[in-house]
Amino acid sequence: MTGAGEEELQNAFQHFLATESTGKKGRLCLAYYPIHSEFNVLTALRNSGWKVALPLVGEGFSLSFHLYLKEGKEQLPLRPGAYGIMEPEKNAPVIHPEPQDILIVPTMAANAEGYRLGKGGGFYDRLMDRKPFDVLEKWAVLPEKLLDSPFPAEPHDLRLNKIITEERIVTYP
Numbered sequence: 460m461t462g463a464g465e466e467e468l469q470n471a472f473q474h475f476l477a478t479e480s481t482g483k484k485g486r487l488c489l490a491y492y493p494i495h496s497e498f499n500v501l502t503a504l505r506n507s508g509w510k511v512a513l514p515l516v517g518e519g520f521s522l523s524f525h526l527y528l529k530e531g532k533e534q535l536p537l538r539p540g541a542y543g544i545m546e547p548e549k550n551a552p553v554i555h556p557e558p559q560d561i562l563i564v565p566t567m568a569a570n571a572e573g574y575r576l577g578k579g580g581g582f583y584d585r586l587m588d589r590k591p592f593d594v595l596e597k598w599a600v601l602p603e604k605l606l607d608s609p610f611p612a613e614p615h616d617l618r619l620n621k622i623i624t625e626e627r628i629v630t631y632p
Contacts, residue, residue: 464602464625465498465499467625468498468600468624468625470625471624471625471626472500472503472600472623473506473507475623475628476503476504476507476509477507479628483559483561483596485510486510486557486559486561487554487556487557487561488510488560488562488563489511489514489524489561489562490504490511490513490563491564491565493565494542494543497565498600500600501528504528505531506531507531508531509528509531510529510530511527511528512525512526512556513537513545513546513547514546514582515540515546516540516541516542516582520580520582520585521585522582522583523553524553524554524556525547525552527547535547535551557591558591558594560596561596561597561598562586562592562595562598563597564577564597564599564617565577565578566600566619566622567601568608569599569601569605569607569608570608570610570611570612571607572612572618573618573619573620573622573629573631574616574619575599575616575619576608576610581615583617584615584617587617596620597617597618597620597621598619598621599619599621599622599623600622600623600624601624602624603624603625606622606629618631619631
């Protein structure tokens with residue numbers, strides 16, 4: 460994602476972090492390193508001083524998370540990993556989320572019920588089978604034009620709690 464749309468979305472996400480999520484700022488945010496057309500959530504999280512963990516792809520489509528940012532400062536180096544995505548080193552200490560933490564998932568589109576369309580690997584969908592990932596608040600940041608996309612949710616699909624676009628914040632119960 461580039462250009463004016465990226466800037467509008469960055470501004471909207473930065474505003475959301477500064478106003479709507481102030482009570483959550485001390486929590487851990489499990490995020491992702493953006494590739495290709497994915498929105499870069501790390502810019503606003505870094506600027507806002509959030510504590511951020513990034514995933515490392517393991518065997519069997521598993522993900523572990525490792526502290527990457529603390530108060531906006533990098534805590535560990537990243538290297539190209541699975542699928543060419545920047546990720547922590549394999550020996551980086553694993554961080555375990557608590558039920559009050561936040562999970563921001565890469566999202567290609569979302570339907571009217573808040574179900575996300577990912578890239579088809581099922582990494583984040585599989586997280587929902589593990590505690591405490593199943594109870595984390597789940598966010599996505601995507602352009603308005605990709606919200607309310609007409610696709611049916613499948614039983615394994617991850618449902619979001621909040622979607623932030625350049626025009627609005629949508630909350631799903």
